[in-house]
Amino acid sequence: MDNDTKSRGSARRQFLADTARMACGVGLLGLGLGLYARHATALPPAAIRPPGALPESEFAGACIRCGMCVRDCPYDILHLAKPEEPMSTGTPYFVARQAPCEMCEDIPCVKACPTGALDHALTDINKSRMGLAVLVDQETCLNFLGLRCDICYRVCPVIDKAITLEPQNNARTGKHTLFIPVVHSDACTGCGKCEKACPTEIAAIKVFPLYMAKGQLSAHYRLGWVEKEKAGGSLVAPDVEHQYNLPEGMKYEHGKGLSVSPSGDGAPGAAPGLPKALQGDRL
Amino acid sequence: MSATPARPGSEAIAEKGWLAAHKWLILRRVSQVGILLLFLVGPWFKLWIVKGNLNYSYTLDFLPLADPYLLLQSLLAGQAPERLALIGVAIVLALYLLVGGRSYCAWVCPVNLVTDAANWLRARLGLKGGAHLSRATRYWVLGMTLLAAALAGTLVWEMVNPVSMLHRGLFFGLGFAWAVILAVFLFDLFVMRHGWCGHLCPVGAFYSLIGKLALTRIKLPRRDACNDCMDCFAVCPEQQVIRPALKGIDGAPPVILDANCTNCGRCIDVCSKQVFVIGSRFGK
Numbered sequence: 001m002d003n004d005t006k007s008r009g010s011a012r013r014q015f016l017a018d019t020a021r022m023a024c025g026v027g028l029l030g031l032g033l034g035l036y037a038r039h040a041t042a043l044p045p046a047a048i049r050p051p052g053a054l055p056e057s058e059f060a061g062a063c064i065r066c067g068m069c070v071r072d073c074p075y076d077i078l079h080l081a082k083p084e085e086p087m088s089t090g091t092p093y094f095v096a097r098q099a100p101c102e103m104c105e106d107i108p109c110v111k112a113c114p115t116g117a118l119d120h121a122l123t124d125i126n127k128s129r130m131g132l133a134v135l136v137d138q139e140t141c142l143n144f145l146g147l148r149c150d151i152c153y154r155v156c157p158v159i160d161k162a163i164t165l166e167p168q169n170n171a172r173t174g175k176h177t178l179f180i181p182v183v184h185s186d187a188c189t190g191c192g193k194c195e196k197a198c199p200t201e202i203a204a205i206k207v208f209p210l211y212m213a214k215g216q217l218s219a220h221y222r223l224g225w226v227e228k229e230k231a232g233g234s235l236v237a238p239d240v241e242h243q244y245n246l247p248e249g250m251k252y253e254h255g256k257g258l259s260v261s262p263s264g265d266g267a268p269g270a271a272p273g274l275p276k277a278l279q280g281d282r283l
Numbered sequence: 284m285s286a287t288p289a290r291p292g293s294e295a296i297a298e299k300g301w302l303a304a305h306k307w308l309i310l311r312r313v314s315q316v317g318i319l320l321l322f323l324v325g326p327w328f329k330l331w332i333v334k335g336n337l338n339y340s341y342t343l344d345f346l347p348l349a350d351p352y353l354l355l356q357s358l359l360a361g362q363a364p365e366r367l368a369l370i371g372v373a374i375v376l377a378l379y380l381l382v383g384g385r386s387y388c389a390w391v392c393p394v395n396l397v398t399d400a401a402n403w404l405r406a407r408l409g410l411k412g413g414a415h416l417s418r419a420t421r422y423w424v425l426g427m428t429l430l431a432a433a434l435a436g437t438l439v440w441e442m443v444n445p446v447s448m449l450h451r452g453l454f455f456g457l458g459f460a461w462a463v464i465l466a467v468f469l470f471d472l473f474v475m476r477h478g479w480c481g482h483l484c485p486v487g488a489f490y491s492l493i494g495k496l497a498l499t500r501i502k503l504p505r506r507d508a509c510n511d512c513m514d515c516f517a518v519c520p521e522q523q524v525i526r527p528a529l530k531g532i533d534g535a536p537p538v539i540l541d542a543n544c545t546n547c548g549r550c551i552d553v554c555s556k557q558v559f560v561i562g563s564r565f566g567k
Contacts, residue, residue, distance in 0.1 A: 018417050022416075022417055022419065022420050022423045023423060025420070025423075026420065026423040026424050026426075026427045027427070029424070029427065030427040030428075030430070030431050033431060033439050033440070033442065033443065034431055034434070034435055034439060036442060036443075037431070037435050037437055037439045037442055038435070057436065057437075058361075058362065058436070060360075060436075060437035060438065061357060061360030061361060061362045061432070061435075061436045061437045061438060062357060062360070062362035063438075064338045064339055064349075064350075064353050064354065064357055064364075064368070064438070064441075065336075065338050065438070065441055065447060065451060066335040066336055066338045066339035066340070067334075067335055067336060067451065067454070067455050068334055068335050068339065068341060070455065071325070071331070071334040071335065072334070079455075079456070080451060080455040080456070082452075082456060082457070082458025082459060082460065083442075083443075083448060083458055083459045083460050083463065084458050084459040085458070088437065088438070088441070088442060089441060089442045089443070089448065090338075090441060090447065090448070090451055090455075112334075112341075113365070114339045114341075114347065114349065114364060114365050114367050114368035114371065115357060115362060115363075115364045115365055115368055116362060116363060116364070116365060117362070120365060
């Protein structure tokens with residue numbers, strides 16, 4: 001009886017020790033994994049997610065790493081991340097400089113996704129926001145140097161909307177025009193065709209994940225001219241019209257200078273624009 | 284009896300012939316390799332019978348199959364699957380309820396080929412002993428992975444899961460996953476017998492939960508004929524499951540009801556007395 005109780009007691013101690021050991025070991029493993037997972041929450045700058053991908057924080061929980069999008073991409077541009085790559089293992093991405101998204105109209109990669117990782121509500125590829133093109137290097141961009149390269153502008157699937165060429169004076173020559181490629185985030189899908197096509201050794205225009213490429217104004221900022229248009233008129237009190245103290249019959253207009261008021265009774269044949277006192281032969 | 288102990292199963296080979304004494308092992312290898320080949324003919328020959336991997340696959344543009352363990356993690360991370368994945372989960376759950384939860388481990392999982400190789404080599408090299416861990420550790424790991432998914436909002440376990448890493452790697456590029464697989468192999472070889480599949484793997488632990496209710500079971504209709512040769516214990520990857528059913532502990536029926544029996548059928552192969560058969564949990 002006594003022995004029995006003793007052995008039961010030691011069995012209980014053994015059980016508790018085993019349990020504590022397992023809990024601690026597994027807890028440590030979990031801690032390590034959790035820290036590792038935190039490191040992989042931000043996408044590296046060269047990796048672009050397929051169209052319709054959820055924001056990165058949600059994507060890693062929704063993507064089940066099955067590779068269906070990779071299989072159904074007709075251009076084979078997608079890869080699954082390998083364990084040594086700095087993003088969630090097994091999640092899909094493409095590298096624009098190697099092979100950009102061809103922007104299929106039927107978006108087969110999204111259709112193939114068995115979860116919501118690639119948002120099935122995306123049916124118009126032009127509305128996808130895989131990333132955002134940024135002209136990162138004005139020192140090597142050929143258009144900035146004064147050439148008419150224009151390649152990024154020409155290859156853009158959303159031509160004249162996502163990239164426009166804005167004329168600027170070429171201060172170096174003093175007589176030529178620079179055609180500056182300007183990316184517009186309201187139209188750029190982040191497909192990466194511009195980066196792929198950029199003819200310089202290292203692309204001057206690159207596609208980055210949105211979180212890297214897109215700035216954001218503080219919430220309290222208001223653009224005066226936008227607000228004015230919305231309100232249908234100025235929101236501040238109108239300026240008081242400036243009063244000029246001029247001789248009778250004269251008026252002053254900004255940009256034009258002094259002039260004789262049309263209601264004035266200047267002598268016939270008098271040169272316009274001269275005060276009465278200066279007219280005639282009195283001088 | 285000879286001076287050196289005979290290899291487990293030698294009696295069965297003498298009794299039934301080599302083929303009959305390896306029937307289930309051969310069938311199992313055919314299944315494991317066959318499934319890998321089905322996935323491989325796609326990338327190799329552009330013959331797309333199956334797309335995807337064990338996490339989710341789509342066969343002949345008709346049959347979706349999805350891993351319920353993974354979808355559960357995704358759900359806990361706050362993400363809902365689409366319709367095909369849900370159908371896939373239902374099919375997989377139904378399938379393993381039918382054939383036995385951990386049949387996944389013995390008949391499908393590619394890591395089993397690795398750990399079986401480690402175990403075979405371990406026996407060949409006569410390696411004994413090693414670290415001790417409770418077999419219940421895997422349930423702690425399982426709980427940890429689910430908790431981690433819920434807390435982090437991401438599939439934390441998928442970042443290191445050797446099962447999906449190996450399977451996905453074979454069709455999409457292995458990268459450094461080979462190092463993880465080698466680690467599992469060496470762990471099973473030198474550190475702990477049946478260490479990975481039998482003690483740690485949360486995927487197997489999850490499928491064992493399905494296995495609690497599964498239909499297909501190893502039965503022991505002739506358990507009275509057992510001559511205590513211990514061959515079944517020697518080959519069984521989950522030795523603890525045999526004894527209650529074989530010895531009728533606490534009036535246990537002659538059927539292995541333990542959730543961790545993988546239905547690998549190796550005990551059927553190596554038993555010269557034909558104690559074991561495969562059958563359903565119901566009836567005699």
